[in-house]
Amino acid sequence: MTAHDKQRQTALVTGASAGIGVDLAECFAREGYDLILAARTEQALREVADRLASTYEIEVTPIAVDLGQIGGGTKLAAAIDKLDAQVDVLVNNAGYGNAGAFGESDIDIELGMVDLNDRTLVELTHIYWPTMLKNRRGGVLNVASTAAFQPGPLMATYYASKAFVLSFTEALWEEARGTGVCVSCLCPGPTLSKFRERAGTDRKKLSRAAASMTSASVAELGYRAWKANKRVEITGLRNRVLAAAVPFLPRAAVLGMVRNLQSPL
Numbered sequence: 001m002t003a004h005d006k007q008r009q010t011a012l013v014t015g016a017s018a019g020i021g022v023d024l025a026e027c028f029a030r031e032g033y034d035l036i037l038a039a040r041t042e043q044a045l046r047e048v049a050d051r052l053a054s055t056y057e058i059e060v061t062p063i064a065v066d067l068g069q070i071g072g073g074t075k076l077a078a079a080i081d082k083l084d085a086q087v088d089v090l091v092n093n094a095g096y097g098n099a100g101a102f103g104e105s106d107i108d109i110e111l112g113m114v115d116l117n118d119r120t121l122v123e124l125t126h127i128y129w130p131t132m133l134k135n136r137r138g139g140v141l142n143v144a145s146t147a148a149f150q151p152g153p154l155m156a157t158y159y160a161s162k163a164f165v166l167s168f169t170e171a172l173w174e175e176a177r178g179t180g181v182c183v184s185c186l187c188p189g190p191t192l193s194k195f196r197e198r199a200g201t202d203r204k205k206l207s208r209a210a211a212s213m214t215s216a217s218v219a220e221l222g223y224r225a226w227k228a229n230k231r232v233e234i235t236g237l238r239n240r241v242l243a244a245a246v247p248f249l250p251r252a253a254v255l256g257m258v259r260n261l262q263s264p265l
């Protein structure tokens with residue numbers, strides 16, 4: 001093994017078959033990281049893996065896994081162990097939303113969201129965190145949302161799941177202080193991807209009220225923030241201003257505003 005090989009690091013990116021995850025994976029690929037890509041759709045993962053491996057001359061391993069299943073993170077880690085691969089950087093990006101009144105929601109979809117957006121994120125972080133601290137390098141980039149900054153009537157579970165991600169990530173940022181391990185929470189606002197289709201938010205007022213960013217620009221901001229160990233990155237000026245204003249506004253007014261934005265067109 002050459003000195004160069006010894007320095008090579010590997011990033012595990014979840015939700016890397018589509019959307020922001022593909023672009024996040026590309027940011028790490030461009031910087032010479034080897035990659036492990038995880039999502040459910042094997043064919044799409046393979047296509048991303050082949051493209052990034054040949055463009056950037058890195059090793060890319062796709063692993064098809066349902067991270068919404070209880071124990072999905074442990075199953076993924078077992079598959080990575082079998083490859084004798086290490087994980088220096090963990091990018092917890094896989095996630096979905098579900099719009100609509102809570103009383104009319106499907107409990108499996110709501111609980112599946114918590115399992116994927118929060119449970120597996122904690123599970124994977126818990127698996128790789130001790131080695132990161134021991135090696136004093138690498139880190140965690142978690143993808144939350146601007147939804148993390150206030151409750152979300154008519155999309156209650158999703159907003160709450162992302163508030164969890166933000167709180168958890170900020171706490172780990174503090175725990176990692178001075179260790180050389182970088183921790184960031186990426187909080188995108190509306191972003192062009194398949195997210196809306198699955199969440200059903202393309203039929204909500206919010207989809208007309210706010211301009212969407214591209215997944216590539218969101219990923220770039222997230223990657224740079226992580227490299228700089230920036231605790232929280234909110235994408236776009238408008239989103240930053242709104243998130244900063246929320247604590248100063250009456251809570252009932254905020255709830256009413258979000259309810260209006262999450263209402264059907």
Ligand SMILES: NC(=O)c1ccc[n+]([C@@H]2O[C@H](COP(=O)([O-])OP(=O)(O)OC[C@H]3O[C@@H](n4cnc5c(N)ncnc54)[C@H](OP(=O)(O)O)[C@@H]3O)[C@@H](O)[C@H]2O)c1
Nearest residue numbers: 015017018019020039040041067068095145191193194195
């Ligand atoms: N787009 C937005 O407006 C927006 C705004 C704020 C935050 N976000 C957050 O950004 C992250 C990425 O979303 P996106 O916009 O890129 O959405 P997307 O285009 O729908 O991509 C979601 C990714 O997660 C994977 N995934 C979904 N369920 C999974 C499961 N059970 N197991 C493993 N992988 C799973 C999907 O792959 P498979 O379907 O192949 O499994 C896909 O690769 C999410 O955490 C989302 O909450 C998005």
